[in-house]
Amino acid sequence: MEKMRIVVGGFIGLFPTGGATWDYLQYPLGLKLLGHDVYYIEDTQLYPVYQASGDSWDDCTFGVEYLKKAMAEIGMEDRWAYRDVATGKTFGLSDSKLKEVCETADVYINVSSSTVWRDEYRKIPVKILIDTDPMFTQYQYHLKMEAGGTEAEYSRDYMHGHDLFFTFGLNIGKPDCRIPQFEYNWLTTKKPICTDFWDQPFTNQSKFGFTSIMNWTERPDFIYEGETWGQKNKEFRKFFDLPTVSKQKFEIIINRPKDAATAQSINNLMDRGWDILSPNHLISDKENYKNFVQSSFAEFSVTKETYIKSNSGWFSGRSAVYLASGRPVLTQDTQWSKYIPAGEGVLAISDLDTAAQAVEEVTGNYEKHSRAAREIAREYFDSGKILSDILAHVDSKKELALDSSQARQVPV
Structure with missing residues (x-):
């Protein structure tokens, strides 16, 4: 498999606890172990959930320092960014480096719908959604569709911003599974474990x-x-x-x-x-x-x-x-x-x-x-197997896009 530049989004800084850290950290770590050029960008547009005692409710310092330490411990100390909704500041990568990473990335992996779309993310050739909370995710989408109006429009636009959809619901699409699929082609995956x-x-x-x-x-x-x-x-x-x-x-x-x-x-x-x-x-x-x-x-x-x-x-x-x-x-x-x-x-x-x-x-x-x-x-559950399977679908997606592009160029 060719080396790719991959961006991963998650909730490590927002939820600076041991379990959440491993949930999201094993994506960039596992991809790094496969030899890919990996960056972690946390851009949730959510205010910090945890603060050290005495910090202001909108102070992201504790989460940012926690994220910085976690990334350094896996040898990715210069490969992370945290975009803070309260101040508008970016921590970790410089703005210019973040821009360059997005412009040259092949894949964005959006774990748990953590990332809010920006133009620079949408332009990345292949965007992947990892649904870690099956049925809850689809129910929330169902609610937005029922509400109609701007809520439905935003939710549909957010989902359609992805090119591939993976879920931890291993039984999705089977006759006995009650998870609604809507118009999306759900592929199955599991938590990658290093x-x-x-x-x-x-x-x-x-x-x-x-x-x-x-x-x-x-x-x-x-x-x-x-x-x-x-x-x-x-x-x-x-x-x-x-x-x-x-x-x-x-x-x-x-x-x-x-x-x-x-x-x-x-x-x-x-x-x-x-x-x-x-x-x-x-x-x-x-x-x-x-x-x-x-x-x-x-x-x-x-x-x-x-x-x-x-x-x-x-x-x-x-x-x-x-x-x-x-x-x-x-x-x-x-x-x-x-x-x-x-x-x-x-x-x-x-x-x-x-x-x-x-x-x-x-x-x-x-x-x-x-x-x-x-x-x-x-x-x-080995990360190498699970992440390689995900990226194999990326290769197929890129081949289809190339074939479609070439077909459009054939004179009629």
């Missing part, structure tokens, strides 16, 4: 037990086709008694909820034997996050109701780094088991009984499941 960065020698010793990292509710339920579509809090009810039934240690990092009803739900979890850990220090940056994952015995993961109800085929990028670390994963099946083998290394669960059986299986045959976990990560 597996060499997660590999570690086998050990059955761990500081933590069955762990995971989650939000209880990220957003309110929504109504689609007359039904309610919800978050992890609904699915977790099925497994409340798992620590008691399995007699194993379960430690979950959850942001403490802001409302009283959700706080009570977290207290109910603790009463039933769940250890609720604070994200502070444990996953505050990418290295802490990695250490937490690799210090865990295995992952027990609850999935958002919407991913399950839509039969999306979504599989967690967080679970994928557990696998790459040789940590078995127990997680609910969104139909991902059609595309990723289940049973060894990663076990599909649906209710309390299947979860308890999976816990017993992993604890009784840990080395087997640990080795299988690592093998699945390398076979199904």
